[in-house]
Amino acid sequence: MSNQTTIMSNQMSTNPFVQLCVWPGAVLGDSTPEDFENFFLEEMAVRVKYHTEVKTRPDLDAAGRPVAETGGRNDLFFFVHNDDSEKFAIPRLAMGIRWWEDVIKYNDNSHLYEREFIKAHPPIW
Numbered sequence: 001m002s003n004q005t006t007i008m009s010n011q012m013s014t015n016p017f018v019q020l021c022v023w024p025g026a027v028l029g030d031s032t033p034e035d036f037e038n039f040f041l042e043e044m045a046v047r048v049k050y051h052t053e054v055k056t057r058p059d060l061d062a063a064g065r066p067v068a069e070t071g072g073r074n075d076l077f078f079f080v081h082n083d084d085s086e087k088f089a090i091p092r093l094a095m096g097i098r099w100w101e102d103v104i105k106y107n108d109n110s111h112l113y114e115r116e117f118i119k120a121h122p123p124i125w
Helices: 003-014 033-044 082-088 100-106 115-120
Strands: 017-024 048-055 074-081
Touching: 017 048, 017 082, 017 100, 033 048, 074 082
Parallel strands: none
Antiparallel strands: 017 074, 048 074
């Protein structure tokens, strides 16, 4: 078993909310975290836990320089219950919700988020 697999297994055994999701451009607004969680439970029968909202950093051009008038988008982060991840995998796409790993690891958009945030939320797969 790899070290990453061991870490993920340990996290899942103590916390059923491990898979981090990003909803780009979403805001909690006047809703409460409980309203947010209840929405997913009632509409999709998926258990989620609201985590936080983060403003993105600027996009980068081909030379790695920040692109003017980009960044500042509000991204909403939440966790999906481990037992609900599979049934959430396809429906989330219609809403523009992405797995955290896809955003920062596989699509290399890590430049959009502060290093401290990424360090505090390492990919689990």
